[in-house]
Amino acid sequence: MILIDRLTHVYPGTRKLPPRTAIADLTMEVREGEFTILSGPNGSGKSTLFRILCGLALPSGGRITVAGHDLFAEPAKVRRILGVVFQSPAVDKHLTVAENLRIHADLYGLSGRDFAARRDEALAWTDLGGRLEQKVDTLSGGLARQVELAKVMMTRPRVLLLDEPTTGLDPASRRNFLAALHRLQKDKRMTVLMTSHVFAEADDVDRVAVMREGHLLAYDTPQALKAMIGTEMVVVQPADPEAFAAKLRDEQGFAVRRHGDEIRLEETENGEGLPMLERILERYRPEIRSISIRQPGLEDVFVHITGRAARDGAPSETPLQRTGSR
Secondary structure, three states: OEEEEEEEEEEOOOOOOOOEEEEEEEEEEEOOOOEEEEEOOOOOOHHHHHHHHHOOOOOOEEEEEEOOEEOOOOHHHHHOOEEEEOOOOOOOOOOEHHHHHHHHHHHOOOOHHHHHHHHHHHHOOOOOOOOOOOEHHHOOHHHHHHHHHHHHHOOOOOEEEEEOOOOOOOHHHHHHHHHHHHHHHHHHOOEEEEEOOOHHHHOOOOEEEEEEOOEEEEEEOHHHHHHOOEOEEEEEEEOOHHHHHHHHHHHHOOOOEEEOOEEEEEEEOOOOHHHHHHHHHHHHHHHEEEEEEEOOOHHHHHHHHHHHHHHHOOOOOOHHHHHHHO
């Protein structure tokens, strides 16, 4: 549904700053009917990519097609099938839910029975029943976000783009918003591309893309990404992380990865973690504050992938990128 082909974007330099490459030769595809999350650290290029996909910026080079239409040569055709939820709220909090929906409908020329039908259809999957006459500023953050989604859904988009839509929401509001979004996506078989830095949000999606410094480091299912660092990992919090990591490498021959105050021994399979844990405790117990075995999550994958790229000095293509983005 979305095909990004060798996309590049370079921000021009100034007298004080050199040019900066935000996206470097990026190629990936988002399949029809799939829910994809785009993640990456600050400065990874995901916000620039989102602006380009929305039509708010033109790239320095490359090509994007949406449902077979060239985004840059046929923007009007793409806009007809595209819905966008920006990170900053785009509803008037001083108006009611119904008034916000009415204004959006007017912008798209929807009126009469057509408007009523689309409004009811857009609200059907939400938790906004009985709240149409409430002002948006009286709603919880999650319900206010649902108003934005309902507004966008009145135009019946085939592709939905969301830029970190849960930013600023409390955990309960975040869960409710995401539950509504997943219900909608499954019901409509809509293609969804959402940027996020909350890794728990990616567990139930179809694919996760990880970017760093404008490069696509990995792109695959959550399960495949987790499998790349084994089915379990030993995590140690020592008194002196730097010195302890050196001991495990030099004295035990372990492949270790440091993340903050944690030392992680990854790429282990079921059953391997316990003997490793016992071996470490037997030799280094006085130096250890805590030690555990756990299954890797997507945050661990993110640390593994982006950390490896940083050490290698360049975010080169990985096997996951080749298999995941075809």
